[in-house]
Amino acid sequence: MNDLTISGTDKLADSLRGDLITSADPGYDQARTVWNGDIDRYPALIARCAGPDDVAAAVAFAAERALPIAVRGGGHSVAGHGLCDDGIVLDLSRMRTVRVDPQRRLAHVQGGALWQDVDPATQAHGLAVTGGIVSETGVGGLTLGGGIGHLMRRCGLTADNLVEADVVTADGSIVSVDATTDPEFLWGLRGGGGNFGAVVRFGLRLHEVGPTVLAGMIVHPLADAPAVLRRYRELIADAPEDLGTILNLRLAPAVPAIPAKLHGTPVVAINVCWSGDLDAGETYVRGLRSLGRPVLDTVARRPYVEFQQTVDQTSPPGKHYYWRSVDFGSLIDPVIDVIVEHASRITSPLAAVPIYHLGGAVSRIPEGGSAFGSRHAGHNINMFGAWEPEGDDRERHVTWVRDFSTAMAPHAVGRYVNFLNDEGSDGIRAAYGDRWQRLVALKRRVDPGNLFRYNFNIDPGRFDVDAGKEDA
CATH class of the missing domain: 3.40.462.20 (Vanillyl-alcohol Oxidase; Chain A, domain 3)
Structure with missing residues (x-):
């Protein structure tokens, strides 16, 4: 798909505080580079978002045109989920602010932050949460998939410490999720990968560690x-x-x-x-x-x-x-x-x-x-x-x-x-095991069209292997 064929591209670019990069721009090849050099994909558009409103605008734009979306936080996924072909990349690399509330022992972390952004900010208060083994790992990918690290035996997985989140969902809405507003959504964010939207803020519980x-x-x-x-x-x-x-x-x-x-x-x-x-x-x-x-x-x-x-x-x-x-x-x-x-x-x-x-x-x-x-x-x-x-x-x-x-x-x-890497849909299904049907139900509620599918995808139309039928 050529970006020039996508209607409204200029209007989207004008609405963003950040940048909209197309294949005609000099920085396109650099912008489509991710950590794993084995990944070589060509998105139609790369929205380098400056804040949640930019993310919401780009998601709404993609939804109207049925464009696939890839969310790039740290870009550290070995499977290259931060990059897609012929769709739009939500590049969150300008959204790396970390704000620590030491009284609540809570870190508010933007969706593009890396662990090298989080650890110094939390350690300034003698606090930490389980982080990536490599400091250049993105907070988003690690948290949404589980989050194993040096502190997990004492503090739990990163996902276990996710207590609230702001998420841009498939209709372009920004929703706040916690155990009170939507406990099922929070359950799915704790390990369900990037299937349910673009998380623009993570609220992570902190523990006394170090310095x-x-x-x-x-x-x-x-x-x-x-x-x-x-x-x-x-x-x-x-x-x-x-x-x-x-x-x-x-x-x-x-x-x-x-x-x-x-x-x-x-x-x-x-x-x-x-x-x-x-x-x-x-x-x-x-x-x-x-x-x-x-x-x-x-x-x-x-x-x-x-x-x-x-x-x-x-x-x-x-x-x-x-x-x-x-x-x-x-x-x-x-x-x-x-x-x-x-x-x-x-x-x-x-x-x-x-x-x-x-x-x-x-x-x-x-x-x-x-x-x-x-x-x-x-x-x-x-x-x-x-x-x-x-x-x-x-x-x-x-x-x-x-x-x-x-x-x-x-x-x-x-x-x-x-x-996971290239194990395919059966490998993903097996990884989630007994939680699969519950995840499919959540996916059908928040992203029934599978707009967010560049991830270890929970397909809302996936055949129910256990029941031997396709869910209605």
């Missing part, structure tokens, strides 16, 4: 991984909720925190974040430090804001990314064997195998308590393929991820929506 945490990484050679993972399994079995850990099996990246002699060597790292009493943390972390003979130990008392940015350089924008993910119960020996075997075949210095320890506050919300699932899972594994944009064999990296995913499938107890 200093005990955090860093303990690194072992990958050859020691079987023994390290078995000992780690024992130590975290009764871990306090103040402890967040993420395993990572990969080639040691060339970042300042890692000595040059280790760069490119196969390693397993235990990333640690203790957010409670620091003296108690020193005692508990001593057990993690005693696993084998680590080649590097950077765990120390440091500002939480600093720690939240330590891995930013390991997944730079513009590289090509492809991943799969499963939730599983525990690190039983067969699971460890699969992980070590496939991590040993890793195909790129940019690739990684992060394994997130769940439980704690994540598991305290009952299944069905929000749109997010797998409350009973012990861990999530992300098989993270990555490669340089030029001169590389994409299929080799994608095959490694898919083979790894196939090998983990017998151990899967669920899937994390934010880590």
Whole structure:
């Protein structure tokens, strides 16, 4: 579709405080760039919105013309949901204001904010909410899909802390949603992805955290991984909720925190974040430090804001990314064997195998308590393929991820929506499980025409697999 064929484009441009970018504009190619360089799409229009009214105007414009909408917050979706072909992109990158109400312990966060905007603002008051592992991640995508991070075992998922939101719905209205005004809508926003509209403000509950945490990484050679993972399994079995850990099996990246002699060597790292009493943390972390003979130990008392940015350089924008993910119960020996075997075949210095320890506050919300699932899972594994944009064999990296995913499938107890990629409608349906029909009902209420479909889409007309019929 050529943007010149869309009636009313000039009128929309005049109505916006922000900018309307078309393919004829010099900045078009830059404006359609997202974090994952493997995504290459050509929207008809890009509305760089300056506020909620701009978003509402652009949504109404799209609805009148049946144009697909993609909402771009941080643009960090591996599946490229912040970009569409032949439709309109709602680019929220100018909407990054964060306002903290320390008395209510609430952060008001605009829809285009990144975690690097949120953490300094909340930490100024000694407060925080579970944020992205990479500080350049958008608040919107992480929150709406669930939100796993270093603080989740103590503070819950990001979505669990979403208490109110302002949403531009498919008819161009701006609605305020909370547990009083529309509890079902709030339930769906807590894990239902970007299916229900463009969120222009998130109200996030905050917790006392920091400003200093005990955090860093303990690194072992990958050859020691079987023994390290078995000992780690024992130590975290009764871990306090103040402890967040993420395993990572990969080639040691060339970042300042890692000595040059280790760069490119196969390693397993235990990333640690203790957010409670620091003296108690020193005692508990001593057990993690005693696993084998680590080649590097950077765990120390440091500002939480600093720690939240330590891995930013390991997944730079513009590289090509492809991943799969499963939730599983525990690190039983067969699971460890699969992980070590496939991590040993890793195909790129940019690739990684992060394994997130769940439980704690994540598991305290009952299944069905929000749109997010797998409350009973012990861990999530992300098989993270990555490669340089030029001169590389994409299929080799994608095959490694898919083979790894196939090998983990017998151990899967669920899937994390934010880590889906190209699993298709059946994969999305399976990820939501028993919550699917309730989500479809909400979708039919707030977006019956599926205007917002560049997401892990809950199709309002999707055939009901369980009932064996199409809902009326």
